[in-house]
Amino acid sequence: MNTLAIDIGGTKFTIALFGDDGRRMTLRESRQTDRAGGRAWMLGQIEEIARRWQSDVPIGRCAVGFGGPVDFARQTVALSTHVGGWQDFPLVEHLRQVLGVPTVMDNDANVGALGEAACGAGRGCRPLFYMTLSTGIGGGFILDGGQVYRGADCWAGEIGHLTIEPNGPECLCGARGCLERMCSGLWLERDFGRPAKELMQDVAFVERYAVHLAQGLKAAVMLLNPARIVIGGGIAKAGDALFVPLRRELKRQMTAWSQARLDVVPAQLGDDSVLWGALILADTVLA
Numbered sequence: 001m002n003t004l005a006i007d008i009g010g011t012k013f014t015i016a017l018f019g020d021d022g023r024r025m026t027l028r029e030s031r032q033t034d035r036a037g038g039r040a041w042m043l044g045q046i047e048e049i050a051r052r053w054q055s056d057v058p059i060g061r062c063a064v065g066f067g068g069p070v071d072f073a074r075q076t077v078a079l080s081t082h083v084g085g086w087q088d089f090p091l092v093e094h095l096r097q098v099l100g101v102p103t104v105m106d107n108d109a110n111v112g113a114l115g116e117a118a119c120g121a122g123r124g125c126r127p128l129f130y131m132t133l134s135t136g137i138g139g140g141f142i143l144d145g146g147q148v149y150r151g152a153d154c155w156a157g158e159i160g161h162l163t164i165e166p167n168g169p170e171c172l173c174g175a176r177g178c179l180e181r182m183c184s185g186l187w188l189e190r191d192f193g194r195p196a197k198e199l200m201q202d203v204a205f206v207e208r209y210a211v212h213l214a215q216g217l218k219a220a221v222m223l224l225n226p227a228r229i230v231i232g233g234g235i236a237k238a239g240d241a242l243f244v245p246l247r248r249e250l251k252r253q254m255t256a257w258s259q260a261r262l263d264v265v266p267a268q269l270g271d272d273s274v275l276w277g278a279l280i281l282a283d284t285v286l287a
Contacts, residue, residue, distance in 0.1 A: 001060030002026075004050060004099070005278035007108060009033070009067040010082030010135030010186065011234075013042060015049050016275045017057065022283070025275070027053055039085030047098050054099065061286045062095055062103040063278035065111030067136065072106055072154040081172040082135055082186065104285040108132060108274050109157055110148045112267070113140030114284075115277030116230045120268035125228035129220050130267075134233030136160055137180040137216075141224060160184065164215040179216035183209065185235055200238035207245050214249040217264065221250075225260045232267030239266060 003018040014030040029049055034041045053059070068086065069078035075092040095103045113122070113130035122128040128142040137160030141149040150156050160180030161173050168177025169191075181187055185196040192199060199205050217229060235242065247264055254262065267273050 002057060003279050003282050004053075004059045004062040004101070005275040005282075006046060006062065006064045007067075007111075007274035007278070008042065008046075008064065009108065010035075010080070013046065014271065014275060015046060016272075017053055017059070018279050022279060025272075026057070028275075030271075033083060035083050038083060039089065042083070043094070050099060059099060059101055061101050061282050062099055063111075063282040063286070064091065064095070064103070064105040065108035065274035065278055065281075066091065066105055067108045067138075069155065069158070070105060070107045070110075072150055075105055077105075102286045104281055106148070106281060107138060107140070107157070109138030110140040110150065111277035111281055112232050112273040113142050113230075113277065114148065114280040115269055115273040115275070116232065116267055117142045117146065118280045119276045120273060121230045121265050122228055125226075125263075127224065127226050128228055128230065129224055129226035130230045130232065130273075131159060131217070131220070132233040132273075133183070133185075133213075133231050133235040135184060135186045137184050137233075139220065141226070159216055159220060162216055162219055164212055179212070182212040183216070185233075196235050197238075200235065200241055203241075206238075206242060207249075210242070210245040210249040211253075213246055214253050217246075217250050218253050221260050221262065222255065222258065227261065228263040228265065230265055230267050232269070232273045236266045237270070 005016045007014040012032050016025045017027040019026045068080035077086045077089045077091050080086040092103045092105050109132045116122040126144045130140045132138050139157040139159035161178045165177030171178040171181035188196045
């Protein structure tokens, strides 16, 4: 059965088709987000691509990783802080009607966590914490049995909105000094006038940046004690330029008596963590 996988982010969206064997992508297309166009623009783009593919290849099911809080139980988007028009939107029902196939959705960090746990840098490591470090910041936690931990109300994993600087600048969520406000790509470019990719080449800047990022990761380590932390998203592509000072800073910040492991690595699947995770989600929920 061919699986349509969709990754909806704040900067871009990507759509891919996995073949019957579930081992390879047969089609893949990515487009930059038109934030001014909002939800209607993005849905139109996704539908145009999916219908074009569907005219040539049968699609049996669809799975989505959405870049914002998702009510997993109701299968609706809760909101997006980066693109307008998504609040309380029944995306799964909409796609079911458009594509005529079973559809499932989760927050993109949860879906990325599934992808890296099954096919990437998190293989064999449980429990696993995955953090997406991109336009925004989110987290996903994979339990020993391979399931996503979503919490009592589907709101677990929102590491981006931990307060790390109580008197810091205001975040889009309304709080001050959130990890996302201090470390996400959206705010880095707004605050410093240069894209994150360029900033990550500045050694002095990365040393300062790692202090804030390590504060967020310390909270994850102290609360969850994961076997490994995998970091995906565009900023993680900086590689050793980011991960070497980050590991050093996290070790410095950690509580002295804690013997929790500090295994922090970049995502292995690159831009495709969420797409592979969508395949795993479909296998789990729509099997």
